[in-house]
Amino acid sequence: MPENMKLTRELKEKIDSIVAKSETKQSALIPVLREIQNAEGYLTNESMEEAAKILGLTPANVQSVATFYTMFFRKEPGKxxxxxxxxxxxxxxxxxxxxxxxxxxxxxxxxxxxxxxxxxxxxxxxxxxxxxxxxxxxxxxxxxxxxxxxxxxxxxxxxxx
Ligand code: FES
Missing domain, CATH: 3.40.30.10 (Glutaredoxin)
Incomplete structure (x- = not known):
């Protein structure tokens, strides 16, 4: 996992666990984004960039998935x-x-x-x-x-x- 991560230690551990159980890093992308959203409420550019680094994907890969699925929020949703x-x-x-x-x-x-x-x-x-x-x-x-x-x-x- 890269240094200077803004994700909490608990969230990093959950992400590591998801990645470890996934056949490929690409297949871990949606579960990782869900985990980040569950923890932070929505996906920021920064959190998507961090997800991209963890998974060895480009930020554009991550953004395209995050914007394709309506289940991912790009701004803070209601309570x-x-x-x-x-x-x-x-x-x-x-x-x-x-x-x-x-x-x-x-x-x-x-x-x-x-x-x-x-x-x-x-x-x-x-x-x-x-x-x-x-x-x-x-x-x-x-x-x-x-x-x-x-x-x-x-x-x-x-x-x-
Ligand atoms: S169409 Fe299946 S639950 Fe609405």
Whole structure:
């Protein structure tokens, strides 16, 4: 691992462990970026450059992956992140209406964060709960069979937190 790393010792150890378990350094890239984001909240240019050094990749390689996947934040997200599934089963069960309702309630477009910094609304690909569509992840909790009433209750709770 290069000197002058800004990553914490604990994070470096986690990254080393990911790299050690990976077949190639390239295949460790996404798990490493996830680990950095879990620790720091989002990916800075500096943290991506550090990831590139650790993995022997170019900063452009790392940036292209980080910008391709919507799960990686390039700026600080809200305190809570809501991932609304927009894939087929959820779309057929009203995800679009749920998204419009959420945007209206939150006063943001998808991808945006409320002005109080509490909630970021994102679209997600299939969350593997098609049978209970439409669904969304609120931070790490899956919320199934969404209705406008359920969405309103959740938003109210998140705003209080
Ligand atoms: S399509 Fe939404 S959970 Fe599968």
């Amino acid at each position: 809570h992140v809501v991932w609304l599934c927009r894939t087929l089963s959820c779309a057929l069960k009203g995800a679009e209406q749920a998204e419009h309702h959420m945007c209206e309630k939150l006063g943001v477009h998808t991808g945006g964060t409320t002005s109080d910094g509490k909630i970021t609304l994102m679209e997600a690909e299939c969350l593997a709960s098609c049978g209970t569509a439409p669904v969304m992840l609120v931070d790490d909790d899956l919320v199934e069979n969404l209705t406008k009433e359920k969405i309103d209750r959740i938003i109210e709770e998140l705003r209080k937190d």
